Amino acid sequence: MKKLVVLSGAGMSAESGIRTFRDMDGLWNQYDIMEVASPEAWHKNPELVHQFYNERRKQLFECSPNRGHQILAELEGYFDVEIITQNVDDLHERSGSTKVLHLHGELKKARSTVDSSLVYNLDHWELSLEDKCEKGSPLRPHIVWFGEAVPAIQKASKIVSQADIFIIIGTSLNVYPAAGLLDFVPFNTKIYLIDPNQPSIKTNKRVTFILEKASTGLENLFNILLKESSYKQE
Structure with a gap:
C-alpha cells in the first residue's frame, strides 16, 4: 500500500x-x-x-470537522495515510484519521x-x-509557543522521507521548521498543494497546484488519486 x-x-x-x-x-x-x-x-x-x-x-x-477532514480519513481505505499538522485542534482525529502528528502541540x-x-x-x-x-x-x-523548539520535527522529517504521495493543504509554507519538510520529500514523489492562493515556494521538485479551498481541493484530488491507484478499498 x-x-x-x-x-x-x-x-x-x-x-x-x-x-x-x-x-x-x-x-x-x-x-x-x-x-x-x-x-x-x-x-x-x-x-x-x-x-x-x-x-x-x-x-x-x-466546532466540527469539515468535509476535507473526512476525505483524508476516507483515504485510509486506499493508502497508508499519515498526517502531519501544524494545527493544534483535534479535527483530524475526530473525523477518523488514525495517524496524526501534531507539530505545534x-x-x-x-x-x-x-x-x-x-x-x-x-x-x-x-x-x-x-x-x-x-x-x-x-x-x-x-x-509549542513562538521561540520554542519543535520536538516532533525529526519524526515528521522521517515520515515525509517515506512518502510516495505528498499533499500540502492550507499552509503558506512560511513557518519554519514545518516549511522545511518539503526538502525531505523524495525527488520522484508526487506533490500536490491545495490552497486558494498559490503560495510562493522555492523547490526544484515538481508541484501540482490545486487552487481551491481545502474541502473542494480534496474532493478533486480524491478522484484523481483513486483513478491513479491500483488499490481498492477493503
Missing part, C-alpha cells in the same frame, strides 16, 4: 470556523500575539495566556511546567493557575 503523507495548516480548519492568527491580524484583544503565545508571555502574565487559550479551546469544543491537552513528560487530556475548555500536575506545579497549555 502506497504511503500518502499530508502536511496541513490553518486553511485546513478554517472551513470549520477555526480562526487563524492571520485572521486576527497578529492581534488578540489589542494584544500582540507574542504577548499571549510565547514563553516570555507566560512568565509575564500567565493569567492572560490562559485566557487566550481558554477562548481558543472553547471555540474548538463548538494540542489545544485539548495541558502539561506540567516542571516535567514536560506529564501531559494531560482536557475534557473541558477552561484552564487556570489553580490546575496543577501531580507534582504540584501549575499546568500550561500543551502548545
Whole structure:
C-alpha cells in the first residue's frame, strides 16, 4: 500500500470556523500575539495566556470537522495515510484519521511546567493557575509557543522521507521548521498543494497546484488519486 503523507495548516480548519492568527491580524484583544503565545508571555502574565487559550479551546469544543477532514480519513481505505499538522485542534482525529502528528502541540491537552513528560487530556475548555500536575506545579497549555523548539520535527522529517504521495493543504509554507519538510520529500514523489492562493515556494521538485479551498481541493484530488491507484478499498 502506497504511503500518502499530508502536511496541513490553518486553511485546513478554517472551513470549520477555526480562526487563524492571520485572521486576527497578529492581534488578540489589542494584544500582540507574542504577548499571549510565547514563553516570555507566560512568565509575564500567565493569567492572560490562559485566557487566550481558554477562548481558543472553547471555540474548538463548538466546532466540527469539515468535509476535507473526512476525505483524508476516507483515504485510509486506499493508502497508508499519515498526517502531519501544524494545527493544534483535534479535527483530524475526530473525523477518523488514525495517524496524526501534531507539530505545534494540542489545544485539548495541558502539561506540567516542571516535567514536560506529564501531559494531560482536557475534557473541558477552561484552564487556570489553580490546575496543577501531580507534582504540584501549575499546568500550561500543551502548545509549542513562538521561540520554542519543535520536538516532533525529526519524526515528521522521517515520515515525509517515506512518502510516495505528498499533499500540502492550507499552509503558506512560511513557518519554519514545518516549511522545511518539503526538502525531505523524495525527488520522484508526487506533490500536490491545495490552497486558494498559490503560495510562493522555492523547490526544484515538481508541484501540482490545486487552487481551491481545502474541502473542494480534496474532493478533486480524491478522484484523481483513486483513478491513479491500483488499490481498492477493503
